[in-house]
Amino acid sequence: MNAIDIQAETRSDLAIAMRGVTKIFGENPEEALALLQSGRSKAEVQAETNHVVGLDNVSLDIARGQIFVVMGLSGSGKSTLIRHVNRLIEPTAGEIVVNGTDVLKMSLDELRTYRRTQVAMVFQKFGLLPHRSVIDNVAYGLEVRGVGRAERLKEAAKWIEIVGLSGYEQSQPRQLSGGQQQRVGLARALALDTDIILMDEAFSALDPLIRSGMQDQLIELQKTLGKTILFITHDFDEALKIGHRIAVLKDGAVQQEGQPEDIVLRPANEHIEEFVREVNKARAIHVRSIMEKGEHELCEQAVSKDARCEDVLPLFAESQWVGVVDETGHQIGRVTAKQVIKALARYTPGVGDAAS
């Protein structure tokens, strides 16, 4: 345990570090915990003690300034996991260090200050206050923090504009559409100006088109604000689109953690492969991860290094090689249609020698 402590403390570049976090729901979690630690499975523990294992020895390192997505089906424990970060749920065992501070050692007062100043949260069901106007909802966190009325309304107005809800300041939440309501939820979290934002299935309740728009907006906001975002979703496509890193959760345990490409190209087990099979790989795989690196003759057409395979496909109609350039426009590599086809086809079952 000690070695882990030191590791967590020394790695101050981490926004959130979870070490061996285990959560067991029930009357007598200690007993069930002992069983779980002796190597029993979630189902066995539940059968023997009637206790539900929410999280099973979860360890995650979430670096500053990235969107970290936790993906899992319902019942996988992802919503339980995110609630541990701001201690809406207390773990049975483990350690949670946020910005270098052990969250579990905080007193009730320190915990409230921590929630007011360091982590903001966006909810699947929005969690807006139905009796308050949009602007008062957005200002809510600041109000709780004790910011004066004039200042918090000014701040709230600014964020309402950024999320694109200008003109709705005095509306009631129920007068807005789902997408608009979640924009209010997002603005409410952003207005706190915390380094960390927790998003619990924030876009899952929205229509596909609106969801896609919100995802784009979130990516943009993250780029400009540099926040650390812990994002929970059950939608693999969503995870691939917005995540810098993805952790896949099943039965409360982390199955695989890595960059989107890692998971798509090298799924750790069958469970993850099932997700990968359904996914649009052309959208998941960045060209930079399959390109031929190094100095080459300049290509006629080029894409940015953030481009995905689907972005380069149309360019192959014109040219054989497509260059990949960094932010400054400098070419760092190139791809051919063949490479792209190979990457997309690689793990399709029944073609080639898939997972072996």
Next chain:
Amino acid sequence: MFPDLIDTRPLRRAIDDGLEWVVRNWGDEFEAAAYPLLMLLKAIEDLLIATPWWLIMAILVGIAWLATRNWKLPAIVLVSLLFLGVMDLWKDAMTTMALMIAATITAIVVSIPVGVWMSRSPTVRNIITPILDLMQTLPSFVYLIPTVMIFGPGKIPALIATIVYAAPPLVRLTDLGLRSVDPAVMEASRAFGTNPRQRLLGVQIPLALPTILAGINQTTMMALAMVVIASMIGAGGLGYQVLQGIGRLEVSRGLFAGLGIVVLAIIFDRITQSFGKQLQGRIGLAEAR
């Protein structure tokens, strides 16, 4: 017949003697403790009787309009009040209204904190719920007689009996309202670092207000239901007219005074209900449920 297992006479005598002892030794203290209640009732009654009839009409009609933004309810209120005036029941109606308002105010002051306490602790709820059941089902004469013995006949026992009978629904509905606030909203509030007081005043009470208002509506109705019994021990008002009507076999007197009580009930029921509906609409619960 059920066999006589124990002799209940000593027990009963102990209770009777105990009450007598309390009356003899603590009567003045009890009366002093209830004095603020009497003052409240007297102040409201004096105010209502001193206020010119047209002003009271204007105020109630105005409140009715504020509650509905519609001409219908104000019209009903106006006709009802005219009925009271024309039938020569105005002063009695004001006395009865004062008793009801005093009982409702006291019930609000006591019931809402108790309801809040209940909503937070299942233990407290388990203890208080049977007491509320008792307050609502125990025949009022059972506790009226000792109250009359302690305070003497008059307005205080009448007011206390009315409060005992009228307060329980408000306690229950406050508890229910606070507990049925959307857990998602409560969780969001918690995630923003609110303390329990901020959650109670900023989220729970505002969202439970329509339910609490339904409780206040119930309390006013039950207070009016007690006026005849209350007048038996000296409350006066419309209830006393009903009693006299029964005593003298003057059916008309009893009928008119009885209708007067109904009229008051309609006025206050409709007004509080409309405010509840308005509030529900404002916080968007009307569509959701």
